[in-house]
Amino acid sequence: MNRLHYCLGSLFAMVTLYACSNDPKVKPIIPVSAYDVSVWAGKDTSLTILDTAVTGIKLTNSNETIAAAKLEGRKILISGVKEGVAVLTLSVLNEERQGGVTVKVIGLQGVGWRRVDRNDKYPLTITIEATDATFAEQLKKQLTEEILPKVTEGPANLVFTGANNGTFMEGRGSKLVREGNFTFANLKLTLNPAANPEVYTIVPQSPTSIKLVRDRTEEFKAANPDKGITLVKVETYWGKINTPG
16 A cells, blocks of 8 residues: 555656646746856956757846846846846747846945955055165055054954945044045045045955055156156055955
8 A cells, every 4th residue: 555655646746747847837947157146346247048049038137227238149248337236037039938147236335344455365565666766665665654554553444335426434443544435436446535536446356355456656756756756556455344254
């Protein structure tokens, strides 16, 4: 009797599976290389449609202000625009087939960012190029002392309020150092703490770590016109505070 029950149960499962596979309400999925994607605002990524036989695919985007997307052959080309989430839906014309991709666009907004450039993996990098070699060494030492010793007061941190623009606060430990407005677009960050804006290029290292690159060449050339300065560049690394590690 137990064996009969087992056989009947197996037969029922097979019939159910066959029925589901032929259920017109069950829509086959269009396979893609990933269904969840993270990309920085200002950067591009792409996905591949894995089914080489499917044709006539249509792509719809839930929010083009967050991420831009288009089909190019069997590729889905995605560009991050601003922080947020967009859903891309694939469908096949005249067929009951569908697929969806969730795109998370990463920006600066969040709990905050902590500078992590006091270790070998993320070193503070200051590049000075000038015909006056002695001056170049002195300036490099000056900038290093301006940036690193202050960490003894606590880790440097930045907090941004707003996805593309808003206000920022910079602190060291629990001490507020300065605050002002900021704008962020196409991996360019501008801080406006006073009359002279500071412009940084953001180089993403991962979804939770960035390199901030600030070119200060023109600033120091104007202040030291006789030193033959051709480059003054400062690179610092930051990690998201609310992310372990």
